[in-house]
Amino acid sequence: MGVNRTSKWMSWAKLFAIYSGILAALVIFVIFQNVFIPLIIAMIFVYLLNPLADWFESFGIRRTLAVILIFAGSFVLVLGFIFFFQSQITGEFNTLKRQAPVYAAKLKQGLLDGANALEKNFSFIPKGDLRKLIEDKSSAFPDFLAKKMPDILAWTMGLITSGIVTVFAVFFFLKDGRKMRKSLIKIVPNKYFETFLVLLFEIDQSIGAYIRGQIIDGAVVGLLSIAGLYLIGLKYGLFIGALSGAFNIVPYLGPVAAMVPAVLVATAEHHDALLAFKAVGVLALVQLIDNAVVSPLALGKSVDIHPLIVILILPIGGMLMGVWGMLLAVPLYCSLTVTFEILYKGIIKYGNWEA
Amino acid sequence: MKILEALKKIMTGEKTEVMRVLESTPIFSGLNDLELKKIEIITHEREYVPGEIVFHENEPGAGLYIIRRGSIKLTKKSGAGEAEVAVLKNGEFFGELALLDESPRSATATAGEKTQILGFFRPDFLNLLSTEPKLGAKVLLKLSQILAMRLRTTTASSIKGAAENGR
Known part of the structure; x- marks a missing residue:
């Protein structure tokens, strides 16, 4: 019983050590961003x-x-x-x-x-x-x-x-x-190799699905915004629409930020408050279509995180690394959760890494 | 015909030793050179010292192993000790059930001598099924045939056992 308890403690210590290592790597990443x-x-x-x-x-x-x-x-x-x-x-x-x-x-x-x-x-x-x-x-x-x-x-x-x-x-x-990935896996000791392989695959899947989904999502939002702004006759519709597509990558804040130049152009260039409302309406409608149809199709389950967590991690990313931090916050959070789940399963639940 | 052969060589390169080992494994038999090359890319070469454990019984498995050189001893816990189930040699494979799900390994695999093995893992297999459905289906069919054959043998022996008990 005593031996069992000691090995459980050792497993937790291993998990803690790995997580400290990941944290240290993240700090280095932020310093040398x-x-x-x-x-x-x-x-x-x-x-x-x-x-x-x-x-x-x-x-x-x-x-x-x-x-x-x-x-x-x-x-x-x-x-x-x-x-x-x-x-x-x-x-x-x-x-x-x-x-x-x-x-x-x-x-x-x-x-x-x-x-x-x-x-x-x-x-x-x-x-x-x-x-x-x-x-x-x-x-x-x-x-x-x-x-x-x-x-x-x-x-x-x-x-x-x-x-x-x-x-x-x-x-x-x-x-x-692929060769680099294989070489990396090759240097992992036999004992940890299967867990590492599964971990690498899961992170790869989650980041890959997120990036591809976001790019497709952003492109659709951009095209819809361009079309909508063109229809209401806003000047620089191409630029603002494309901007809206690009900003869409930052959840929640991006779409709102894209409305600012639209309103500025409508008021300063067209002197038309109604047009400003129309522009905001168009961009909001595009967001509605995006949230209801495009995003679920493009992203699927790849970002299955609670909106509250997204709102919490975005400013942290922004504070540490500016725009890049806001872009990376969600995929990085997903990777860290996947890593924790797999390491927990491998080290604590199944005790794969016990001597 | 010669041009075609030359073109194929340019496209896929020479047949490597790993490709030959894969070709001789039932699960990959019948694949052409290009397909074998694709499988080779996603397999991992590992080396074990005598007595080193490849995986433990009851651990969740990640994939299948093919013995390239050496031998692997499969043992199962029985009572207080361990009972030897089988000793596998060059070209034989084990752990294929882990390609399908995360089910626990049914035995412990230990290297009997200095052993080189090729690993083919579930994540790569799942990836193959989505990126190369044709090739993935071929491998899946072979895997199913192997498992069906085993099931038939098991069923036959349990029927035989039941009949003997009833006697």
Whole structure:
């Protein structure tokens, strides 16, 4: 009995040690997030493209050739997209470029009006201080921009480097991912090997289903939003619709965030409050369709977590890693739960790891 | 015909030793080279020292093992000790029921000598069924045939046993 109790304690200690290890790995991940982000983007693409590579392979085409075909195909697709939507994109971009100073002036005027109203209503605010602050800050903006130019350039260069690293990582993960996984499994001692294999499979399934589901879901939401905004005649409908699709990846907050630019454009550009309501209505309707039809189909049971937990983990992700944290919060939470379930089953319930 | 052969070689490469071992296992017999190659990709090669346990009786299983080189002793707990059920040699396989569900292993498997085995596991098998349904179905059919054959033998022996008891 005593021996049994000791081995149970040992099992719990093992589980605790593994979880501490995972926690330490997560801390390292958060600290060095800049290094890991290109790899995460690469992994998202790998999860997305892997079924396609498998499909090519099922016809007897070698993996390397299948990956080269996918890369060539993606390149042609991107070029085709640019070519096809060139006039639309440049058109919207030029309008935006033309309108940007007008928006800036409108924004400044809006702030000045606000400051006036505040000064008028609250006597304790010294007259003219707020106005002066706004005038100073807005006139200093070009100088600030010029001063920050080297940083902006460095950031752009960093972005390009990360982009190149990502493309290479996607190529090699897609081509050799299976070999890497097999090599990783090979170094696991025989005793832990079956549990590790099942664990890897379950995490892979859960993340893969989540990423593929979210991308499909986002694409459908984007297309529906573009169509809806086009129908009500909102300017920059293509951009705002696409933005709504992309923001959809962040649960709950994303869809609301996408409504902000729609309302801004409707009020500032069209001066039409009714259109702003219509735009919010369109995006809300798309969300309704998404929640009722698209999301259950695209995501299925892959994110079977309580909304309360999602609301709780999103800000934590956001606090630790910004936008990336919010994107990763749900899949990371799913992976950690799956890991706990499998390790609990393997170590505590069945005692697989006892000596 | 020669061109076809050459093309096939370019596509799938040479037949490896693992592919040959797989080919000689009943569950994968009848698969063509391309299919064997696909199975090879998802199998895991493991090595065990003499006396090392591959799996314990009553543990939930994750998959099937094929002996590549060496021997495996299968034992079952009986009373206070352990009773030897079988000793398996090169090319033989065990643990196939675990491909279907997480049911507990019916015996303990121990390496009799330095043994190399190939593992084919349920997660990969399930994946194969969804990504390559044709190949998955072929393997599943073979597995079902093997299990059906065993069931027939078991049924026959239990009928025989019942008849002898009734006598």
